[in-house]
Amino acid sequence: MRSAIDDDLTARARIRDAALLRFARDGFGAGLRAVATDAGVSPALVIHHFGSKDGLRAACDAYVLERIRSQKEASLTTETPRESMAHLADLTQYGPVFGYVVRSLAAGGELASRFVDDMVAATEDYLALGVAAGTVSPSVDPAGRARYLVAQSVGLLQLALIDAEAGRAPSPTLEPVAAFTALSRWAVVPAMEMLTEPLLTDHDLLAAAIHELAREEP
Amino acid sequence: MRSAIDDDLTARARIRDAALLRFARDGFGAGLRAVATDAGVSPALVIHHFGSKDGLRAACDAYVLERIRSQKEASLTTETPRESMAHLADLTQYGPVFGYVVRSLAAGGELASRFVDDMVAATEDYLALGVAAGTVSPSVDPAGRARYLVAQSVGLLQLALIDAEAGRAPSPTLEPVAAFTALSRWAVVPAMEMLTEPLLTDHDLLAAAIHELAREEP
DNA sequence: CAGCAGACTAAACGGGCGTTCAGCGCGCCA
DNA sequence: TGGCGCGCTGAACGCCCGTTTAGTCTGCTG
Numbered sequence A, B: 001m002r003s004a005i006d007d008d009l010t011a012r013a014r015i016r017d018a019a020l021l022r023f024a025r026d027g028f029g030a031g032l033r034a035v036a037t038d039a040g041v042s043p044a045l046v047i048h049h050f051g052s053k054d055g056l057r058a059a060c061d062a063y064v065l066e067r068i069r070s071q072k073e074a075s076l077t078t079e080t081p082r083e084s085m086a087h088l089a090d091l092t093q094y095g096p097v098f099g100y101v102v103r104s105l106a107a108g109g110e111l112a113s114r115f116v117d118d119m120v121a122a123t124e125d126y127l128a129l130g131v132a133a134g135t136v137s138p139s140v141d142p143a144g145r146a147r148y149l150v151a152q153s154v155g156l157l158q159l160a161l162i163d164a165e166a167g168r169a170p171s172p173t174l175e176p177v178a179a180f181t182a183l184s185r186w187a188v189v190p191a192m193e194m195l196t197e198p199l200l201t202d203h204d205l206l207a208a209a210i211h212e213l214a215r216e217e218p
Numbered sequence C: 001c002a003g004c005a006g007a008c009t010a011a012a013c014g015g016g017c018g019t020t021c022a023g024c025g026c027g028c029c030a
Numbered sequence D: 001t002g003g004c005g006c007g008c009t010g011a012a013c014g015c016c017c018g019t020t021t022a023g024t025c026t027g028c029t030g
Helices: A011-026 A032-039 A043-050 A053-078 A081-089 A096-107 A110-133 A142-165 A176-196 A204-216 B011-026 B032-039 B043-050 B053-078 B081-089 B096-107 B110-133 B142-165 B176-196 B204-216
Strands: none
Touching (some): A011 A032, A011 A043, A011 A053, A011 A096, A032 A053, A043 A053, A053 A110, A096 A110, A096 A142, A096 A176, A096 B096, A110 A142, A142 A176, A142 B096, A142 B110, A142 B142, A142 B176, A176 B142, A176 B204, B011 B043, B011 B096, B032 B043, B032 B053, B053 B096, B053 B110, B096 B110, B096 B142, B096 B176, B142 B176
16 A cells, blocks of 8 residues: 555656646646646646546545644644644645645635634634633633634635735745735734734623524524 | 616626626636526627626626625615614625625635725724724724734635535525525624633733734834 | 556547627617 | 618637547566
8 A cells, every 4th residue: 555655756646746736826727738737747647647637636635634634643643732833833844735725725625624624623622722721711612613713714814815816915825934924914913912802892792692592593 | 878777677787697696606617608698698799798708707896896885885874883784784685796795705806805905994994983982992903903804704704605515504605695694603602702702811912912023023 | 578557648539618700680860 | 761880699710628549668477
C-alpha cells in the first residue's frame, strides 16, 4: 500500500499538486489542459490517472483531508497547545493546501462541508479546554457557539477573497501569508473587542432569545 | 428616459429577470441558452440587448444595486427604524434579488465588494444610532467593528450555502425564507450570547492587541 | 528473448459555449 | 404607399471543454 508521501515524485503526484495550485488560483472552472501543462504532461494522462475531472478533484479533496488529518494527529500526539497554535499560524507549511481549502469554502462541495464540520468539532474541543482553564466563558450552547465562530472565520476569509478580487488586498489563495497579515491588521482589534466586551448592553436579550426559541418549538 | 419600472414587461426586462434567477440558482457558470430559454427568447436576443454575457451580468448587478439603493432611500424617508427592520426581515419582497446577492458574495466580483461596502457603511450608521441610544457599547474602532459584523453575516450565509449544497439545509439562493428560518434556529442563541456576554474572561487582551498593533506600525 | 503491463502521448471526437450574421416581420414616419 | 428602423430569430462559426482511441515506449517477468 502506497502512502501519500513516497508518491511525491511520480507524475500522478505532480498532476495532483498542479491541480491543487490551479484550482486554488483560478477556481474549479480551470481546464484540464491547464493543469496538464502545469504538470508537464498530456491532458490524456490526467484522465488516465484520475478517470475524469471529477476524479481529479476528488483526489485533491482526499489528499487535502489526509494532510489535515495527519497534521491534526501530529499536533495532538507530539505538540503542546502553544506549539500547535504556532504551527497553525505558519501558513507557509501548508503550501497550496490552504488556498485550495479557501477556494472550496467559496465554491461549496463535499470537502467544504467536511472541512467545516472538522473545524466546528476542533473549535468545540478547543473552547472546552478554555472553559476548563477558566480563560473562556461557558456557553449555553457549546456546539452552536463553535459553529458560529467557524462561520465568522469563513466570513473573514470570504471578505478577504472579495477584496482580493477587487484588487484591494492580497489574495488568500495566492499569497496566504500576505493576506493573513493584511486581514489581521484590521480585524484583530474588532475581534478582541467583540470577544472581551459585550456589544449589546441589554444582557436580558440572550434569555429572551432562548425563551422565544423554546416557545416556537417545544 | 426609461425607468427601471415601466420596463418590466419588455423582453429586455424578462431576460434580465430570468438571468437573475438562473445565476442565483446555478451560479454564474450557467449558460446564455438556459437564460434565453427561461425568458422565452432566442440566445441571440440576449446578445442583441446586452452585448455579451458580461454585459448581461453587469446589467443584473446594476439592477440589483439600484433596487437596493431605492429600497434604502425609501426606508430612510418613509419608515421608522422598526418598520425598516420588519421590511428587512421579510425576504420574500426581494424575490430573486436576495439569492443573486448571496451568489455574488460567494463568487466575488464588483457587485460583491460594493455590496459589502454598502453593508459596512449601513452597519456603522446603525451601530452609531445604537451607541447614541445606549443599547450598543461604543467601540475603539467603529468602522472595523462594522466590517467585522458584516464578515460575520457573510460567513453565516456562506455556511448556509455550503450546508444547502450538501443537502443538509434549504438553499439561501432558492428558498431564502426557509434558509433564513433554518439559520436562525441554530444561530440566534449563539449570536445573542456572543453579543451580550464576553467570550474571553481576560479583558486585558483587547488592550494588548491594540498595543501590539501600534508597536508593529507606528 | 518473447510477451505483457503500465506509463504516456498525439490526435481526434462530440458537445456546449459565447458570439456573429443574414434576414424576417412589423410598426412608424415621410 | 414606400422605406426605414428595430425587435427578433435560425443557423452557423470558431473555440475550448472533457473525454476517447489507438498506438508507442519502457521495463519487468517468464
